[in-house]
Amino acid sequence: MMVKNIKLVAFSLISITLVNCSKDKSQTVVNFKNLVWQDEFSVDGLPDSNLWKYDIGTGPNSDGWGNNELEYYTNRSENVKIEDGNLHLIARKEAYLGKQYTSGRITTKTLFSQSYGRYEARIKMPWGKGIWPAFWLLGDNINTVSWPQCGEIDIMEYRGQDPTRIVGSVHGPGYSGGSAISKYYTLPFNRFDNDFHVFGIEWGENYINYYVDDVLYNQITPADVSGPWVFDHPFYIILNLAVGGNFLGSPNGQTTFPQEMVVDYVRVYQ
Amino acid sequence: MKKRNFNLLKKSLILILVLISNISCERNLSDDATLATYPNTAEIFTDIPVDMGSNFYFPYGGDANNPAGSKFTAWSVDTHVGYKGSSSMRFDVPNANDPEGNYAGAIFRVDGAARNLTGYDALTFWAKASQGVIINEFGFGEDFYPNKYITTMKNVSLGTTWTKYIIPIPDASKLLKEKGMFRYAAGTQGTNSLGYTFWIDELRFEKVGTIAHASPSIMGGVNVSQQTYIGSSTSISELTDTFNMATGLYQTVSVAPSYFTFTSSDPTIATVNELGVVSVIGSGTSVITATLGGVQAMGSLTINSLGVFTAAPTPLNPASKVISLFSDSYTNVPVDFFNGYWGGQSTLTSQLNINGNNIQSYTALNYVGIQTDTQPINATSMQFLHLDLLPRSVASMNFIIKIRDKGANGVINSDNNGNATVDDKEISYTIPSGQLAVGTWKSVDIPLTGNITNQKNNLALIVFIGNNNFYLDNLYYYKN
Helix, strand or coil: CHHHHHHHHHHHHHHHHHHHHCCCCCCCCCCCCCEEEEECCCCCECCCCCCCEECCECCCCCCHHHHHCCEEECCCCCCEEEECCEEEEEEEEEEECCEEEEECEEECCCCCCECCEEEEEEEECCCCCCEEEEEEEEECCHHHHCCCCCCEEEEEECCCCCCCEEEEEEEECCECHHHCEEEEEECCCCCCCCCCEEEEEEEECCEEEEEECCEEEEEECHHHCCCCCCCCCCEEEEEEEEECCCCCCCCCCCCCCCEEEEEEEEEEEC | CHHHHHHHHHHHHHHHHHHHHHHHHCCCCCHHHHHCCCCCCCEEECCCECCCCCCCEEECCCECCECCCECHHHEEEECCCCCCCCCEEEEEECCCCCCCCCEEEEEEECCCCCECCCCCCEEEEEEEECCCEEEEEEEECCCCCCCCCCEEEEEEEECCCCEEEEEECCCHHHCCCECEEEEEEECCCCCCCCCEEEEEEEEEEECCCCCEEEEEECHHHCEEEEEECCCEEEECCCCEEEEECCCCCEEEEEECHHHEEEEECCCCCEEECCCCEEEECCCEEEEEEEEECCEECECEEEEEECCCCCCCCCCCCCHHHEEEEECCCCCECCCCECCCCCCCCCCEEEEEEECCEEEEEEECCCEEEEECCCCCECCCCCCEEEEEEEECCCCCCCEEEEEEECCCCCCCCECCCCCECCCCEEEEEEECHHHCCCCCCEEEEEECCHHHCCCCCCEEEEEEECCCCEEEEEEEEECC
16 A cells, blocks of 8 residues: 555656646647556466456567567466566576577557557566567557558667667658667666666657656657658557567577566556 | 865764763763764866875885886876866886886875765776777775775776776775775786876766676686685685676676675584685585675585695705705795696696695696796705605506606707607606505605706606596605
């Protein structure tokens, strides 16, 4: 109970900051305050099947989820579990069904999706070369229009070999993969694997604002993307911890395993 | 100004507290009471040395290889070069043949109050060099006594443009009053003996905030075990701490033992002090482990104590008639090595110290050489080679000892079988395997006769051939 109160306090600080941001005339800001979906990960065990489902394996095309990732995602508690009030996505170095690493990836696909709103999660990062956690959204029309036409909003991506920076991006037709519209945020005098930090977006019509803790560090609007704006339909949530891949290269001998992406909560507001 | 006031306030608060507590026990106020806080000044050099006092630069002294020591004038303030501001510290590393000193190295010890560094996590500076060069050592924590918290970053690569360097502090909570602000050692091993210059600017302690995942280690991070006896002592060595830096790369520093907390799993068998010195006091097995800043160090030393050790018989030959290579009863002449680790060789060597008595331990013998090539021994007036062997395993082979004189050409000349050739002379002495009993010292006196009767003025090599594990002590030439 105590903990929750503290979180509420932290929360209102963020709100205040965002209200302040709305005074900036160069940005269009709407404050989303109505909590519509959340998981506080407060019950030990497996993720709530009403809220999450697993992505298992190496991707629909068996190509490391389109990124040459090295892990095999499982639904085992060795890779995905809730413990001490947090979700743990755990990357392990182990031979498993033809891969040398296992890890976890959960999504709200078909269970929850929403257009616009504020999405945020409080996460403590893993570390080491080749470790790639992400908190991101995909357009729920992916099965009909495919990627990148469905749109992708990466609220947070992080490279374990670059422990002071995260990157927030959007992908769409004409600006996907290596051409995504991105901005990095560097934590001053600290690093993301030392403690929990809040990663979020405020997404409205014609803008997506990116923030870390109480710092609003980017706004992406239709003017910033080199293609059609594909962010006016519902998106669903993905949390995953990848190992290796085109984005950051493979682990090396100094990368220690297991590595854990620890998520305190995920909350969505309207 | 604000800081000063704060310190004053702190001091007076402490004074008040001390006064109160002293009133109750009616003791006089100690002078130390006013020194309860030390300044936390971060800067060592910005454009000038900062709060270092006047007498803070202490070059390293000489040794056998370099009687002059560090060149005294190696360090200066360069008012024409600076990373930030107008000046920097300049280090002119001399040529290897400079009579005033063949390298540059010194400590910067604050001349005045020690500093409280507990609020920082690194020593940082910007540096560049006149050419790309590897600097042997940069660090802090050396004050020439007791050097308790030395931390060193070794083999630092300097380029020709200004670059920031970060030396992590292994455990800042230890640095309550530190005077050793900076140290360096730079030679010309990698520059073909030719001197060069490097510059350091903005040298300061910092709270970087991005140094994480400390991984300390002892004994090189390996689990080492040692068979030994009551009365022996050994040191925990290869102490390091490795950190993950903001760049994602790892930085290892060499760390003084006082940063660690050492533990013996059985203090009735082995004790370990805060300097990592292990003393064996009982028989049995004890494992020495360590933590640094609460983190368990990788590596350990397992002591297998076999109990009471029977030392070799004490030599009775008068020192005036002895040339000793290895004995605690005599002053020993320089020996190149007690094991040359030649190709094809399986023999391993370590040195034990039991009750102050040093012993060479050889294991997995096939052959091994003890060399005095650099300073050959003139044994013209000597009659015997003495040695004491303690076999520790049953041998099927005889034990052979060869003594080699390298002749007038000054070179050890060996044929394909390792035997003396050209102008070398050699004798071979055999101890039949039946004469070697496990656990019993065997004293041998080998006459310097035969092939070397008239050529023993350049003795350069003693070779052992066999298949024992054994201890060696009291290896010396003598005459009656």
